[in-house]
Amino acid sequence: MARQVPLVRHRNIGLMAHIDAGKTTTTERILFYTGVSHRLGEVHDGSAIMDWMAQEQERGITITSAATTCFWKDTRINIIDTPGHVDFTIEVERSLRVLDGVIAVFCAVGGVQPQSETVWRQADRYGVPRIAFINKMDRVGANHQRCVEMMTARLGCRPILMQLPIGSEDKFEGVVDLIGRQALRFEDLSKGMQVQAGEIPAEMLDEVETARVEMIEAACEFDDELLERYLGGEELGAEEIRRGLRQGVLAAAIVPVYLGSAFKNKGIQPLLDAVIEFMPCPLDVPAITATDPKGNEVPVPAEDNAPLAALAFKLMTDPYVGQLTFLRVYAGSLKSGDTVYNANTQKSERIGRLLKMHANQREEVKEVYAGDIVAAVGLKTASTGDSLCSPSHPLALESLFVPEPVMGLSIRPASKALAEKLGMALARLAAEDPSFRVNSDEETGQTVIRGMGELHLEIIVDRLKREFKVEAEVGAPQVAYREAITKSAEAEGRYIKQSGGRGQYGHCKITVAPGEPGSGYVFKDKIVGGVIPKEYIPAVEKGARDAAEKGVLAGFPLVDIEVTLFDGSYHEVDSNERAFFIAASMALKDACHRAGMQLLEPVMKLEVTTPDDFLGDVMGDLSSRRGRVQSLDARSGVQVVNATVPLSNMFGYATDLRSATQGRATFSMEFSHYDPMPASLAQEVMEKVRAEREARRQGLAA
Numbered sequence: 001m002a003r004q005v006p007l008v009r010h011r012n013i014g015l016m017a018h019i020d021a022g023k024t025t026t027t028e029r030i031l032f033y034t035g036v037s038h039r040l041g042e043v044h045d046g047s048a049i050m051d052w053m054a055q056e057q058e059r060g061i062t063i064t065s066a067a068t069t070c071f072w073k074d075t076r077i078n079i080i081d082t083p084g085h086v087d088f089t090i091e092v093e094r095s096l097r098v099l100d101g102v103i104a105v106f107c108a109v110g111g112v113q114p115q116s117e118t119v120w121r122q123a124d125r126y127g128v129p130r131i132a133f134i135n136k137m138d139r140v141g142a143n144h145q146r147c148v149e150m151m152t153a154r155l156g157c158r159p160i161l162m163q164l165p166i167g168s169e170d171k172f173e174g175v176v177d178l179i180g181r182q183a184l185r186f187e188d189l190s191k192g193m194q195v196q197a198g199e200i201p202a203e204m205l206d207e208v209e210t211a212r213v214e215m216i217e218a219a220c221e222f223d224d225e226l227l228e229r230y231l232g233g234e235e236l237g238a239e240e241i242r243r244g245l246r247q248g249v250l251a252a253a254i255v256p257v258y259l260g261s262a263f264k265n266k267g268i269q270p271l272l273d274a275v276i277e278f279m280p281c282p283l284d285v286p287a288i289t290a291t292d293p294k295g296n297e298v299p300v301p302a303e304d305n306a307p308l309a310a311l312a313f314k315l316m317t318d319p320y321v322g323q324l325t326f327l328r329v330y331a332g333s334l335k336s337g338d339t340v341y342n343a344n345t346q347k348s349e350r351i352g353r354l355l356k357m358h359a360n361q362r363e364e365v366k367e368v369y370a371g372d373i374v375a376a377v378g379l380k381t382a383s384t385g386d387s388l389c390s391p392s393h394p395l396a397l398e399s400l401f402v403p404e405p406v407m408g409l410s411i412r413p414a415s416k417a418l419a420e421k422l423g424m425a426l427a428r429l430a431a432e433d434p435s436f437r438v439n440s441d442e443e444t445g446q447t448v449i450r451g452m453g454e455l456h457l458e459i460i461v462d463r464l465k466r467e468f469k470v471e472a473e474v475g476a477p478q479v480a481y482r483e484a485i486t487k488s489a490e491a492e493g494r495y496i497k498q499s500g501g502r503g504q505y506g507h508c509k510i511t512v513a514p515g516e517p518g519s520g521y522v523f524k525d526k527i528v529g530g531v532i533p534k535e536y537i538p539a540v541e542k543g544a545r546d547a548a549e550k551g552v553l554a555g556f557p558l559v560d561i562e563v564t565l566f567d568g569s570y571h572e573v574d575s576n577e578r579a580f581f582i583a584a585s586m587a588l589k590d591a592c593h594r595a596g597m598q599l600l601e602p603v604m605k606l607e608v609t610t611p612d613d614f615l616g617d618v619m620g621d622l623s624s625r626r627g628r629v630q631s632l633d634a635r636s637g638v639q640v641v642n643a644t645v646p647l648s649n650m651f652g653y654a655t656d657l658r659s660a661t662q663g664r665a666t667f668s669m670e671f672s673h674y675d676p677m678p679a680s681l682a683q684e685v686m687e688k689v690r691a692e693r694e695a696r697r698q699g700l701a702a
């Protein structure tokens with residue numbers, strides 16, 4: 001079977017936005033217009049379309065799928081869902097990994113808000129090409145110019161206006177299309193389905209020409225031939241301008257900006273055209289690489305006859321078909337019934353049915369190809385981030401970047417009988433979501449779940465109840481502190497027991513040094529001359545790592561540490577892996593105590609929007625929470641405070657802010673970084689932790 005749609009007419013895109021900017025509404029409108037236009041090819045009767053629209057409205061459009069397929073002008077657009085709330089950073093990472101281009105949705109009033117900034121940085125890390133949609137042009141206070149300025153200042157990108165608004169706020173009628181030099185209006189009666197092209201309003205002509213020059217000059221920067229002709233005074237055609245701009249977008253050097261109001265059905269079709277014109281097809285993005293079983297890097301070309309390489313990027317439970325595993329196929333093809341090899345679990349599995357999810361139906365397909373996104377039914381062992389490949393060509397794709405959880409919650413089953421069920425449910429949830437972790441403290445028998453924020457954990461607990469029917473009791477949220485060393489030190493670990501019979505002999509000398517922030521645990525082996533035989537080195541590595549993970553100061557994971565093994569000794573008979581494991585763990589603890597330790601705490605980035613009258617209260621409250629104000633912006637009648645503040649002081653902030661400002665201030669908060677804690681506060685935390693552990697240990701003994 002051959003592919004129906006050539007790869008050049010594929011777009012895998014996502015929409016990203018700050019919560020409330022209008023991502024859902026925009027997606028809905030995209031699915032609506034693309035659904036209608038798909039039908040238009042078959043049904044030329046106007047009334048049929050209206051019927052279909054009415055029906056569609058009744059049923060509502062489902063956009064909850066991890067990936068939805070639609071068609072616009074013969075191009076297949078796969079829309080990959082990205083979450084609205086920053087507690088789900090892993091979801092953003094996961095989608096960025098499989099999409100090729102992004103529509104960044106901004107609110108014309110709010111401009112670049114903190115979450116849009118975070119998501120933007122994440123997209124920067126992957127070099128994802130972007131176009132921008134400034135939504136809510138109909139709202140009071142809408143200002144696309146300010147939004148564009150904020151994009152430059154806050155995101156450090158280069159926005160290029162592709163349109164100018166006709167009318168503003170409640171008089172927003174449509175846009176001037178700068179390339180086509182025409183006015184586009186979206187007729188209300190047809191829910192904006194009819195786009196009417198017309199003359200540019202006379203009073204806008206100058207403004208249009210100025211903006212047009214800027215756009216054309218940007219296009220010329222990416223194409224020498226165009227530049228030469230432009231400088232020679234030639235008028236460039238629409239296709240040529242698009243060609244130049246497209247190169248700039250693919251290089252992630254410019255961001256074309258579109259305007260509209262999703263809610264008022266304005267501006268969506270030009271945005272869809274822009275997706276086709278400027279977003280990459282799978283062939284335009286640099287080929288990714290994978291690792292073969294020998295550890296060699298091999299390229300993964302987007303070709304149908306190459307060996308299969310697919311990434312499982314999302315697990316979902318569907319009420320009708322059970323578990324769905326969403327896959328992006330990077331290379332090769334995949335048929336239902338094929339056996340695939342999971343490079344992460346090292347197990348083979350059979351692919352059941354393959355489904356494409358549309359707005360209102362699912363389509364069963366027999367085969368998918370390089371560049372496709374599809375949901376597979378019946379995969380049992382694949383977790384989010386796993387690589388699937390052909391059993392004869394094992395390949396591991398780079399997995400996802402997983403952010404570290406900053407908040408923990410102790411959890412236990414409501415009754416003893418539920419313990420096993422709880423364990424299974426938690427394991428299942430952890431397979432779906434790599435940023436969700438489950439830890440059991442062997443000493444105290446306590447289970448702690450960790451995630452990206454209060455909401456993330458709340459949703460997990462709620463899902464336990466609804467989906468898995470497990471009632472659980474949870475403790476108060478706890479901050480996920482960390483430990484780190486402040487300088488280098490050396491230590492020796494000896495685990496030697498040689499009294500009668502076969503003894504134990506493990507002996508190593510190590511140095512520890514602070515690592516780069518975010519480097520985690522790094523181990524270096526500098527043993528020469530076999531003073532510790534090769535076979536015991538992994539045990540030393542694991543022993544030191546285990547001690548670091550368990551923490552040295554107060555039981556929090558010790559991070560950003562570089563451990564170097566440089567000396568030691570062994571005994572022909574008494575040495576074994578366990579002895580070296582224990583010796584290394586002793587050496588690490590000792591070295592860290594000598595190296596001076598500190599506690600790190602998660603610091604959050606906070607944006608509070610408050611009416612002028614309450615600014616003093618908000619600021620005073622922030623400073624009592626150890627907050628540091630970074631900037632203060634006045635916007636029509638409100639003040640926007642940007643600050644960083646330790647997470648430990650932010651529990652219950654929503655309630656406190658509401659009562660201090662009569663519910664008129666709003667805020668958003670997300671993780672920023674880890675910082676050392678002031679010594680006196682660190683002392684308090686450690687004492688509290690010790691007391692709690694002691695209490696639990698005694699409780700357990702009783």
Ligand code: GDP
Nearest residue numbers: 019020021022023024025084135136261262263
């Ligand atoms: P999301 O959180 O980014 O998915 O945002 P939604 O699409 O849910 O929109 C948030 C709110 O803004 C909803 O009440 C929408 O009806 C409203 N909204 C979305 N787009 C527009 C728009 O273009 N104009 C106006 N005035 N409101 C909009």
